[in-house]
Amino acid sequence: MKLKEYQEVAKRTLGNATGGNIIMGIFGEVGEIVDYLKKVLYHGHELDKDKLVEELGDWTWYVAAAFSINELSMDSICPCECVDGYMLENMKLYGLADLLMKTTSRLVSEAYSAQMGYELFKLRDYGFAAVSIVHELAIRVGSSIEEVAALNIAKLEKRYPDGFDQARSINREGYHEGPSS
Numbered sequence: 001m002k003l004k005e006y007q008e009v010a011k012r013t014l015g016n017a018t019g020g021n022i023i024m025g026i027f028g029e030v031g032e033i034v035d036y037l038k039k040v041l042y043h044g045h046e047l048d049k050d051k052l053v054e055e056l057g058d059w060t061w062y063v064a065a066a067f068s069i070n071e072l073s074m075d076s077i078c079p080c081e082c083v084d085g086y087m088l089e090n091m092k093l094y095g096l097a098d099l100l101m102k103t104t105s106r107l108v109s110e111a112y113s114a115q116m117g118y119e120l121f122k123l124r125d126y127g128f129a130a131v132s133i134v135h136e137l138a139i140r141v142g143s144s145i146e147e148v149a150a151l152n153i154a155k156l157e158k159r160y161p162d163g164f165d166q167a168r169s170i171n172r173e174g175y176h177e178g179p180s181s
Helices: 003-013 019-042 049-069 093-115 121-140 145-159 166-170
Strands: none
Touching: 003 049, 003 145, 019 049, 019 093, 049 093, 049 121, 049 145, 093 121, 121 145
């Protein structure tokens, strides 16, 4: 699935998403990716391709949402091999996680600025860079950004068959708020 197509299909689940919701979502999802990678890198957990791809998909949805509400298109995003002078294919997993955090922080800052009416080109540029890092993470587990996007859409279609629904969000299977038991 191409990113432009993904963006269009993902709009179906935007619901009443606002800039603040999307900004928090981008940060929340990068936290989930980094927390998962921390467990793999430092706690001895086995790397689970499906788990990482699912988290990457959730993050990608929020980036697509940020692009959509700012009327930017993901059609010209082509994952690149180099971000901020770093050759992604040569980076270790922890280096990619670190670069994703830094790039996401810049992306969120620009998403906030866009909501305040500032220029959108930096939001686009940091979005492109962050998607490239996510693509490289996906490659490390035998996937791609296109597969991440397609699997995320399949998950959303199952969870929200008629578009975003607050009641389905609150009462979704396997989800509860509060500390884990």
